[in-house]
Amino acid sequence: MVGGGFGGAIAAKTLRLINPKIEVILIERNRSYSALPGANWTIGGSRRIGENRLTYDRLEGNHGVRLIYGEAQVVDAAAKTVVLEAGTLSYDFAIVAPGIGFRVDEIEGYAAAETPDLFPHAWTSGEEIVVLKRRIEEMKNGGLVVVSLPTPPYRCPQAAYERVSQIAYYLKQAKPRSKILVLDASKSSSDLADLFLTGWRRSYGDMIEYRSSQQVLQIDAPRSSLRTTSETLTADVVNLIPPQMAGTLAHRSGLIGEDNHWCAVDHSSYESTVAGGIYVLGDACLGDDQQKSASAANAQGKACAMHIAGAIAQRGHQPHFYSNVLYSLLDDKHGASAVTFYRSEGRKSVRVDKGGGVSSEWSELEGIYARAWLGSILAEMSS
Amino acid sequence: MSMLRCWRMIGCITLTLTVAATAWAQRSDKKARSIELGEALGQSCMACHGTRGASTEQAIPIIGGQNDVFISLSMKAYRDGTRPSTIMERIAKGYSTKEIEALAAYFSTQPFLRPLQETDPEKVTRGQSVHARKCKKCHLHNGRDAIDTDSPLLAGQKLQYLRRNMEEILTGKRSVEIKMDAALREITREEVEATLHFYAAQHGELH
Numbered sequence: 001m002v003g004g005g006f007g008g009a010i011a012a013k014t015l016r017l018i019n020p021k022i023e024v025i026l027i028e029r030n031r032s033y034s035a036l037p038g039a040n041w042t043i044g045g046s047r048r049i050g051e052n053r054l055t056y057d058r059l060e061g062n063h064g065v066r067l068i069y070g071e072a073q074v075v076d077a078a079a080k081t082v083v084l085e086a087g088t089l090s091y092d093f094a095i096v097a098p099g100i101g102f103r104v105d106e107i108e109g110y111a112a113a114e115t116p117d118l119f120p121h122a123w124t125s126g127e128e129i130v131v132l133k134r135r136i137e138e139m140k141n142g143g144l145v146v147v148s149l150p151t152p153p154y155r156c157p158q159a160a161y162e163r164v165s166q167i168a169y170y171l172k173q174a175k176p177r178s179k180i181l182v183l184d185a186s187k188s189s190s191d192l193a194d195l196f197l198t199g200w201r202r203s204y205g206d207m208i209e210y211r212s213s214q215q216v217l218q219i220d221a222p223r224s225s226l227r228t229t230s231e232t233l234t235a236d237v238v239n240l241i242p243p244q245m246a247g248t249l250a251h252r253s254g255l256i257g258e259d260n261h262w263c264a265v266d267h268s269s270y271e272s273t274v275a276g277g278i279y280v281l282g283d284a285c286l287g288d289d290q291q292k293s294a295s296a297a298n299a300q301g302k303a304c305a306m307h308i309a310g311a312i313a314q315r316g317h318q319p320h321f322y323s324n325v326l327y328s329l330l331d332d333k334h335g336a337s338a339v340t341f342y343r344s345e346g347r348k349s350v351r352v353d354k355g356g357g358v359s360s361e362w363s364e365l366e367g368i369y370a371r372a373w374l375g376s377i378l379a380e381m382s383s
Numbered sequence: 384m385s386m387l388r389c390w391r392m393i394g395c396i397t398l399t400l401t402v403a404a405t406a407w408a409q410r411s412d413k414k415a416r417s418i419e420l421g422e423a424l425g426q427s428c429m430a431c432h433g434t435r436g437a438s439t440e441q442a443i444p445i446i447g448g449q450n451d452v453f454i455s456l457s458m459k460a461y462r463d464g465t466r467p468s469t470i471m472e473r474i475a476k477g478y479s480t481k482e483i484e485a486l487a488a489y490f491s492t493q494p495f496l497r498p499l500q501e502t503d504p505e506k507v508t509r510g511q512s513v514h515a516r517k518c519k520k521c522h523l524h525n526g527r528d529a530i531d532t533d534s535p536l537l538a539g540q541k542l543q544y545l546r547r548n549m550e551e552i553l554t555g556k557r558s559v560e561i562k563m564d565a566a567l568r569e570i571t572r573e574e575v576e577a578t579l580h581f582y583a584a585q586h587g588e589l590h
């Protein structure tokens with residue numbers, strides 16, 4: 001198992017829960033994982049980023065998952081090996097969940113090394129939120145914050161709307177003359193977007209201006225300016241979330257499908273359709289209609305583990321059917337959620353019409369449950 | 384008794400036993416398949432309700448080891464919109480009756496884990512006597528059993544969650560069996576709160 005994020009950690013644990021005779025090795029580059037869900041709340045001030053940090057020792061202690069800390073260079077489907085700096089490991093089944101990478105070449109002027117510090121994305125690890133939070137805190141009252149959302153598919157669009165809400169919640173208290181301009185590359189209009197737009201209007205009045213179909217084409221980060229499909233503007237803080245693709249390991253291991261960006265998988269098992277014997281989970285894989293979320297990665301991790309345990313025991317497995325649940329906070333108290341069901345149909349994953357849906361309004365009770373969901377899923381993947 | 388009749392009777396008993404055993408085997412086979420389906424479907428419940436339903440959060444109920452009749456009834460009531468919820472209605476609507484019963488079969492066969500919770504010892508003592516007077520008829524064995532009833536296990540359930548549900552019951556948002564309503568009519572808010580402390584205080588291995 002390569003990658004101990006929301007997809008990988010739970011897949012490793014579930015395999016051991018189903019069949020403790022299966023030897024599971026989890027390869028992860030970092031000794032501690034800093035989760036993204038809840039990271040936005042640190043901007044609004046209702047959470048500390050330290051609460052998002054996890055370690056893997058209880059997966060080892062409680063479930064006997066073996067950990068190797070290091071960078072996997074490549075997973076070789078033909079040789080059935082994972083190449084690490086320290087050596088090479090052979091496997092019977094390889095699962096990878098490397099998360100995302102950025103298509104920075106699609107934004108002129110984006111320098112992979114320097115830009116994230118000047119125009120922080122805070123989109124790959126919870127820890128990155130610290131830089132963005134500092135920039136917003138250092139901004140003058142009356143400043144302009146631009147939040148740019150990329151073309152889909154990308155990691156958790158709902159989190160981008162939540163990001164805007166949390167920035168607004170902070171600004172409303174600390175710098176009420178400031179403005180937020182949301183440049184959304186999507187032509188957004190969904191129940192979910194409506195719920196946010198209504199909440200923004202009610203709680204933040206005209207502090208937030210939302211524009212759809214706005215793609216960032218070029219930037220000059222040192223001058224804090226950017227050019228979009230319709231204008232050039234400068235801002236005091238820019239939260240630029242670049243367009244995305246599967247994480248580097250997926251590219252190096254030849255797992256990318258025809259779209260050139262994401263891993264192609266058979267959704268009944270999560271096995272790669274490009275390189276057999278390698279399974280891909282979470283944000284890295286292109287799920288037909290599937291959302292890229294911690295909730296979905298968690299469900300896929302479990303489904304894939306059940307499939308592999310079934311294959312090892314030489315018995316069939318149940319078709320996948322799961323819910324994807326996303327909670328958000330509008331401020332420090334009010335929450336809302338969106339539920340979507342998916343099921344595997346042949347090699348595809350399809351969205352189910354029955355059940356699910358978006359909260360009808362923002363409520364304190366769902367604010368409590370948003371925090372409880374996070375507490376629960378973090379505990380589940382790490383203990 | 385003639386020899387023939389005797390043989391016939393033995394044959395009859397054997398046949399009855401065989402039929403019963405086959406029926407039993409079929410039933411337990413059906414039950415096993417239901418549990419297996421419930422385990423697969425139940426995976427996505429665990430992100431909120433904890434590994435095997437052992438919730439780690441005060442706001443979210445433990446469902447592992449809960450009474451299967453109660454789990455089924457709750458899911459159906461959520462689905463029909465007859466029990467109030469923030470999210471369970473949208474979740475329960477995704478499952479067929481057969482799937483709900485499979486989920487109930489799976490979670491009810493998991494252990495009910497009861498980690499230590501913070502409770503007030505005075506309330507616990509007071510609650511114990513309220514329980515004995517008013518609640519034990521249905522919430523059997525200090526709230527640890529629910530054999531042949533539709534009432535939930537309460538011992539070790541999360542205190543915050545119990546409070547929220549009691550609030551819904553007392554304010555009439557959630558309707559419960561008439562007899563439980565009657566039990567609640569005759570006691571004060573303080574007594575109810577004390578009883579919840581009594582349930583929440585039970586932890587560890589219980590027999």
Ligand SMILES: Cc1cc2nc3c(=O)[nH]c(=O)nc-3n(C[C@H](O)[C@H](O)[C@H](O)COP(=O)(O)OP(=O)(O)OC[C@H]3O[C@@H](n4cnc5c(N)ncnc54)[C@H](O)[C@@H]3O)c2cc1C
Nearest residue numbers: 003005006007029036037072099156159282283293294295
């Ligand atoms: C601000 C924000 C808020 C969010 N909020 C929510 C939310 O409320 N609910 C929700 O469901 N989702 C949320 N998400 C989405 C969620 O964080 C992702 O969908 C989820 O992390 C995807 O899991 P993953 O396992 O695919 O990847 P990741 O969690 O990114 O894990 C990948 C892991 O692989 C490791 N790795 C990668 N390559 C290698 C390698 N070569 N060798 C070794 N290790 C490697 C990485 O270190 C990392 O630990 C949010 C996202 C953001 C940005």
